[in-house]
Amino acid sequence: MEATEAGQYIDADEIGLAGARLLLDAAGALFWPAERMLIVADLHLEKGSAFAARGVPLPPYDSRTTLALLARLVARWRPRTVVALGDSLHDRGAGTRLGSEERAALSDLGRGREIVWVAGNHDPDPVPELGGMHMHEVTVGPLVLRHEPAPRGGECGAGRQAHGEIAGHFHPVARIVRRGRGIRRRCFATDGMRLVLPALGAYAGGLNVRDPALAGLFAGAFNAHLVGAARTYRLPHHVCLPDW
């Protein structure tokens, strides 16, 4: 349970990362109470219109869906700072394709708080339409926040416990099978020093945590926290199944 600024209590699962206390929101976002910081990853805004440009006219409502979710998260946690961990826009042209409603939602989001847009591989350069601040990575206390996790053996590798890391990029999902039913969900993946956030974007797909690209980020055991309707579910990585 966590008391927010507004005095309400919110259910969220708590984890520790390099000594910092963090809360996992079931919508797939992270809240850092000590810093009053809301952290999200991989919004992939305007992915729908990027597909449309390639001849696949997906419903053009993905950006507003994602931004509405972000607005709900902000209303819920009342953060001082919002950090988006890169790939906030799906491609380089995405900023110019944002509709007026989406632009309005973005400017509402920035009102009264600081927004940090971390560079991602889809959006390496600052995008004027987003407003806020553009950074390559952010270091706060014991944690480094960046888009793509650093290769293992880097600063959060074995023996060098200097910084924990929060990253995105991989869109982790986990799959389990129970009683003949397969369940595949977005998830957080963490080993206590590194945390990979799920993608928040309405059209963002996912990569299985058992994929070598993801599992290889962790030296040994790690947990997947699968997002549910109202809470997250923690499962050790070895019970998660690879994709079929």
Next chain:
Amino acid sequence: MSSNALLTDDPLAHDLPPRFRDWFAARGWAPRRHQLELLERARAGRSTLLIAPTGAGKTLAGFLPTLVELSRTRNERRSLHTLYISPLKALAVDVARNLERPAAEMNLPVRIETRTGDTPASRRQRQRRDPPDILLTTPEQIALLLASADAEHLFKGLRRIVLDELHALAGSKRGDLLSLGLSRLRRIAPEVQTVGLSATVADPDTLRRWLVPQDGTEEALGDVVIADPGAAPDLSMLDSAERLPWAGHTARHALGDIYRMIGENTTTLVFVNTRMQAELLFQELWKINDDNLPIALHHGSLDVGQRRRVEAAMAEGRLKGVVCTSSLDLGIDWGAVDLVINVGAPKGSSRLMQRIGRANHRLDEPSRAVLVPANRFEVLECRAALEAVEAGAQDSKVERSGALDVLAQHVLGMACAAPFAADDLYREVITAEPYAQLPRADFDDVVDFVATGGYALRAYERFAHIRRMKDGRWRVTNPFVAQQYRLNVGTIVEATMLKVRLVKAGKGGRPRFGGRMLGEVEEYFVETMSPGDTFVFAGEVLEYQAIVEDEVYVSRTASNDPKVPSYAGGKFPLSTFLAAGVRAMLASPERWKSLPGQVEDWLAMQRRRSRLPGREDLLVETFPRGGRYYMVAYPFEGRLAHQTLGMLLTRRLERARLRPLGFVANDYAIAVYGISDLSLAIRQGRLSLDALFDSDMLGDDLEAWLAESALMKRTFRQCAVIAGLIERRFPGKEKNSRQVTMSSDLVYDVLRSHEPDHVLLRAARADAATGLLDIRRLSDMLMRIRGRIDHVALDGVSPLAVPAMLEIGREAVAGEAAEALLAEAEAELVREAMGSGGSDGGRTVH
């Protein structure tokens, strides 16, 4: 063709050119009455439906007018005369072969060719330039041919279209696509005649409407010719001395009887309802096959090469028995089959008749078939089916109108052929039987969808696929659109199939490469497996090793006991018609004499201990058992409708705080179980069954459930693929890019919340009404039983409830309770992980 009564004195026979008369005579044959009648109708310029049983020379009847016409023309005509369209590629190829023979023997100047997905590109090119006289093909190929600029040229001289197995196509999305193709063919060649070939159907008028352009009147009907139905089938139900199982679908009790019958006959086809049942039965038969009888297996997921080998062996008479699924319902004639065994419930009388027809393709001898019920309820169903077949009664198809997603595909195809005016295309489309009632507004929505996705938010004008020009006609915007159309054509959205490859079990969980291909399985089947799980496939127990790209690696295993269970129910739900038959039988104890003694006793016990379900009433029993409370209802509306009902009932019980835990459904009954005493709640007035079963559940409850239903999402995906919104997945194409691959579930969620009335969601809801969710049937049932619920509170389980109760725990947990499963997994597994003392990052503080 057999040598039945010669009809040479038939006045119609004189219309036959001498060359044909001689040909028949040389074989000691005479043309059949219906063959001559078809010739006469053709001469009168009439489009005609021929209803004939298998073995009646249906195909020759369809082609006779064409052959006669072509025998009279010289070689100068160089355009397509007759198009033959079959639901099966293999059938088109087979019919071509069967047609070549008389053409050659009569020395007719006729060129006959097939065109399927397997036809080499060079020949397909040539066929456009230099078409044969007769082209045999499939609905998809017609769509492709019509979507090209030379369609007018190719089809303008077309004289006749022969639609084979029309009953199998009509009423499906493939049928919708074909009907739209017909509407275009008729516009290109207004004089064209159509001939529909069909098995007996409940409603021939629908098929007759297919054959002629619809104009909104009742009179727009093709002619109909009904052939002599031939000898009545010799049909019986196996009366096994063994104890009849309460539940299950494997019919293990009858194994010895089935084996004995295979031994006693020349060739026996053993039909079952699902692939898994086929696998299991095949395995069990080989376990007792002491005489080493050649018994083979045939189903749609086996490797094509293997299926062809089985078919060839059967044609050569080298097999005693073939265990098969609906993969052999239609198709090529096998002369030597002298017995059909149908294991499990037939589910519908029309399907059963089709299967019976597979035995003995000689019209004047009865087909022999034996029904083998796999459990007690199936005995009732088999009995009802026997009576239906005796009475020649067919299931009626559910009325449906043409699918909007298929229309979207067609509209794009027509734009690829040539620019179109919306008014003209609309007028053309409504001449097709399934679209005769299509509102103009729906058509316009579809065109809008094809152009830009059809969203209220007009965001994609600049990415349009088709665009309106100054003269008002719609034209494709770039050549890439036509290319996309060609890749997407067709309405069969296979569940993504994964190839099954046999490998040697490797060390350390790393399977080795190579090995034999066994066939294909649906992705969603593999979805439920973990490495090490065992399952039956291609007649063996296999261990699931890994997925490598689009292949499932499996190895042989010593285990005899597959861990992953077969699907609990049959693939097809019980037809409404047979359901009514079963209800009628239950309600009439005087008819129970015709049932096996065990079944009669069972029903008599039900009458003593509880009550019998009435003809029109809904019997609902409530009782406690083992610390839980059960409610069992007997709607007899088929598994799909029952599953939907179960979802909705548990939602409502939950809202009433009656704490349901789950439910199971079979074709006959639904059992809901929970931890509140439902008998007590009813007695105290806290629960009203009338309210619980009120049809208002099809409002908000249904909507809320559809939002998260996996079945609904699957239905949506199929519509989105057919309509061209989501690209078809080609095997292996997406393997590296799941991260960026669009999941249709995400699209469904977004579209549903922003534009719930979008044309694709309407298409998906229409499918849900008759498809995987069977909402239409559920709704009919709820109306029927209004005020007619017959509740009985019991002390314990009733005899009739036993089969449903046995499904509990056997069937995968029904419902969409993913959250509950996640919580369960977490509770169990985190404990284990904590105990193992590994580096555990998440320190949960409570």
